[in-house]
Amino acid sequence: xxEQQLLQIFAAILFISGFGTITTTKNLVKMIMGFQVMIxxxxxxxxAGGLVNGQATLFSTSLVxxxxxxxxxxxxxxxxxxxxxxxxxxxxxxxxxxxxxx
Amino acid sequence: xxxxxxxxxxxxxxxxxxxxxxxxxxxxKVRDWFAAIVIAITFLLSxxxxxxxxxxxxxxxxxxxxxxxxFTVTVHVDGLAAFLAVVVNSLGFLIxxxxxxxMGHERGLPRYYSLVMLFIGAxxxxxxxxxxxxxxxxxxxxxxxxxFLISFWYDRPEAVRAGLKAFLVTRVGDxxxxxxxxxxxxQTGTIDFQKLSAMASQGIIPLSLLxxxxxxxxxxxxxxxxxxxxxxxxxxxxxxxxxxxxxxHAATMVNAGVYLVARTYPIFSxxxxxxxxxxxxxxxxxxxxxxxxxxxxxxxxxxAYSTISQLGLMFAALGTGTQGGWFASQFHLMSQGYFKALGxxxxxxxxxxxxxxxxxxxGGLRKRMPLxxxxxxxxxxxxxxxxxxxxxxxxxxxxxxxxxxxxxxQAVLVVVVSMLSAYYMFRALFxxxxxxxxxxxxxxxxxxxxxxxxxxxxxxxxxVLVLGFTExxxxxxxxxxxxxxxxxxxxxxxxxxxxxxxxxxxxxFYLARPDPRKLTEEHGWLxxxxxAMLAGYWFDAVYLAVFVRPFSKIxxxxxxxxxxxxxxxxxxxxxxxxxxxxxxxxxx
Numbered sequence: 001x002x003e004q005q006l007l008q009i010f011a012a013i014l015f016i017s018g019f020g021t022i023t024t025t026k027n028l029v030k031m032i033m034g035f036q037v038m039i040x041x042x043x044x045x046x047x048a049g050g051l052v053n054g055q056a057t058l059f060s061t062s063l064v065x066x067x068x069x070x071x072x073x074x075x076x077x078x079x080x081x082x083x084x085x086x087x088x089x090x091x092x093x094x095x096x097x098x099x100x101x102x
Numbered sequence: 103x104x105x106x107x108x109x110x111x112x113x114x115x116x117x118x119x120x121x122x123x124x125x126x127x128x129x130x131k132v133r134d135w136f137a138a139i140v141i142a143i144t145f146l147l148s149x150x151x152x153x154x155x156x157x158x159x160x161x162x163x164x165x166x167x168x169x170x171x172x173f174t175v176t177v178h179v180d181g182l183a184a185f186l187a188v189v190v191n192s193l194g195f196l197i198x199x200x201x202x203x204x205m206g207h208e209r210g211l212p213r214y215y216s217l218v219m220l221f222i223g224a225x226x227x228x229x230x231x232x233x234x235x236x237x238x239x240x241x242x243x244x245x246x247x248x249x250f251l252i253s254f255w256y257d258r259p260e261a262v263r264a265g266l267k268a269f270l271v272t273r274v275g276d277x278x279x280x281x282x283x284x285x286x287x288x289q290t291g292t293i294d295f296q297k298l299s300a301m302a303s304q305g306i307i308p309l310s311l312l313x314x315x316x317x318x319x320x321x322x323x324x325x326x327x328x329x330x331x332x333x334x335x336x337x338x339x340x341x342x343x344x345x346x347x348x349x350x351h352a353a354t355m356v357n358a359g360v361y362l363v364a365r366t367y368p369i370f371s372x373x374x375x376x377x378x379x380x381x382x383x384x385x386x387x388x389x390x391x392x393x394x395x396x397x398x399x400x401x402x403x404x405x406a407y408s409t410i411s412q413l414g415l416m417f418a419a420l421g422t423g424t425q426g427g428w429f430a431s432q433f434h435l436m437s438q439g440y441f442k443a444l445g446x447x448x449x450x451x452x453x454x455x456x457x458x459x460x461x462x463x464x465g466g467l468r469k470r471m472p473l474x475x476x477x478x479x480x481x482x483x484x485x486x487x488x489x490x491x492x493x494x495x496x497x498x499x500x501x502x503x504x505x506x507x508x509x510x511x512q513a514v515l516v517v518v519v520s521m522l523s524a525y526y527m528f529r530a531l532f533x534x535x536x537x538x539x540x541x542x543x544x545x546x547x548x549x550x551x552x553x554x555x556x557x558x559x560x561x562x563x564x565x566v567l568v569l570g571f572t573e574x575x576x577x578x579x580x581x582x583x584x585x586x587x588x589x590x591x592x593x594x595x596x597x598x599x600x601x602x603x604x605x606x607x608x609x610x611f612y613l614a615r616p617d618p619r620k621l622t623e624e625h626g627w628l629x630x631x632x633x634a635m636l637a638g639y640w641f642d643a644v645y646l647a648v649f650v651r652p653f654s655k656i657x658x659x660x661x662x663x664x665x666x667x668x669x670x671x672x673x674x675x676x677x678x679x680x681x682x683x684x685x686x687x688x689x690x
Contacts, residue, residue: 005690009686009687009690012683012686013683015679016676016679016680016683019672019675019676019679020676022669022672023669023670023672023673023675023676024669025669094667094668094669095667095669
């Protein structure tokens with residue numbers, strides 16, 4: 001098992017733990033944190049996939065930087081929506097915010 | 103042709119004009135007449151194409167598309183295509199003009215007119231299509247338009263149900279069509295009609311393959327043209343506006359199936375199994391639907407069942423396997439289109455003024471709506487095949503072609519169908535226009551429909567009177583070499599059939615001697631037969647028990663997995679991800 005595979009397995013663990021957070025938490029802020037962990041997993045997988053002979057390439061590094069900046073803006077948007085949701089519903093529990101579905 | 107690219111414009115123009123209908127929707131009159139003018143232009147273009155084809159040259163132009171697979175977008179205008187395009191666009195134009203009056207006060211008219219234009223354009227594109235894939239695309243557009251238009255009044259649950267039913271039932275046939283032509287493509291490497299028919303006539307395609315794919319493609323035609331057992335959507339489709347019914351029954355939707363069989367005729371008619379199936383499915387549908395039309399009390403349903411029956415006669419004519427039978431089916435398609443449009447539009451103006459479709463609430467309308475009465479009378483006479491109306495020429499042509507092909511059993515059955523059709527049409531005529539005036543007619547102070555609705559009726563009346571005499575020129579247009587003759591035996595037998603059908607309708611529904619209610623009370627078998635017919639021979643009940651109920655049970659069971667909480671819905675996904683992860687770790 002070389003270091004590339006190790007990194008990829010670690011990326012998968014990050015992704016799944018983020019996903020697990022999203023599905024089990026009852027707090028919207030923690031949900032966003034889980035989402036962010038998933039993005040880290042993806043970034044790591046991107047980085048690991050771009051390794052050639054243990055060296056990072058310019059292409060994969062630039063993709064990771066792009067992904068980090070996109071992730072940051074998505075997080076900002078999600079947090080601002082969370083504030084709106086809290087003002088409107090008075091709760092951050094996603095299991096209770098179901099009025100959109102009805 | 104003076105106008106270049108007319109063969110493309112004639113179906114692309116309605117497509118292009120749809121956004122303008124939506125843009126013009128602030129000015130109601132302008133929008134409505136804009137739709138009518140566009141269809142008028144396509145009608146003129148199709149007439150131009152017809153004259154072009156008549157003067158002796160077929161139009162074929164194509165542009166490459168997915169050329170890696172050898173496909174092209176081909177517009178091929180021969181006699182058959184031009185003939186049908188004129189039928190579609192002329193009827194479409196009259197129906198759109200009639201809609202100005204009939205739909206005038208409805209909401210959602212931009213949706214209505216854009217769908218109608220898409221419907222007519224797609225049907226014209228369908229008849230001009232030069233290969234199976236192109237035909238299939240237009241075929242599906244026609245299907246979706248009809249479903250949307252049937253459930254035009256989407257706040258009525260039964261209209262939504264009917265639209266969905268039309269969509270699903272025709273989909274069963276469409277699956278057959280898709281499998282059929284893809285199979286043919288994988289074996290022969292082409293989907294072009296002309297190449298395929300050349301290959302079939304040279305004997306390159308094995309007969310078993312032709313039979314199998316031909317039957318699959320015929321399933322598609324059965325779905326669209328509402329043949330037994332896929333006919334159940336058509337009577338329910340009466341929930342839509344009457345103009346839509348007229349469009350579906352006369353100009354567009356149901357003609358697509360007959361056209362498909364006529365178009366693929368040179369390919370598949372080499373297989374006698376295919377011909378026999380087409381003929382008998384048509385005849386059985388014609389008979390069943392004709393009997394169903396004799397009991398229903400809904401004026402539009404009478405016309406709907408008669409459409410199934412007339413389409414069945416067309417398929418029966420196609421089952422002969424001769425050039426004459428092929429022509430008879432297409433001529434009857436034209437004739438059916440005109441008199442059925444007339445029937446529906448006349449029924450529509452009654453429904454528009456009266457607000458009901460039940461024939462029990464009508465009666466005695468002859469004096470209050472004389473023009474509508476004459477229109478419905480013309481439709482009845484044409485449908486029964488009284489000379490010199492167009493139905494006489496086309497129906498008797500079918501009977502003579504059947505007897506020429508030595509299919510006497512089938513010819514006799516067609517005579518029986520025409521007897522039944524005389525009965526149910528005169529029954530409707532007597533119930534609606536004769537007898538004592540219904541309560542609603544007196545209450546509403548009924549009068550004739552506005553001019554914009556009666557003028558299309560007058561034009562259609564003239565049409566059903568004179569179009570029968572175009573038989574010779576239509577035959578030469580469609581490239582028929584054989585000479586057409588009307589035999590005295592057929593004319594006499596169909597005259598007897600009309601009389602035999604007319605007499606009981608006259609006695610029971612005009613003179614009311616014997617009274618129809620007493621008849622069913624006295625004879626138990628008549629009452630039970632009537633029950634069976636009112637239930638539509640239980641086709642719907644069987645489909646409900648065999649397909650619909652089990653399927654909705656399964657969907658309800660699956661529905662309980664969906665809790666409504668997003669997080670819970672994601673748990674199965676998490677479990678699968680964990681399993682994949684575990685598998686990866688273990689294998690590495």
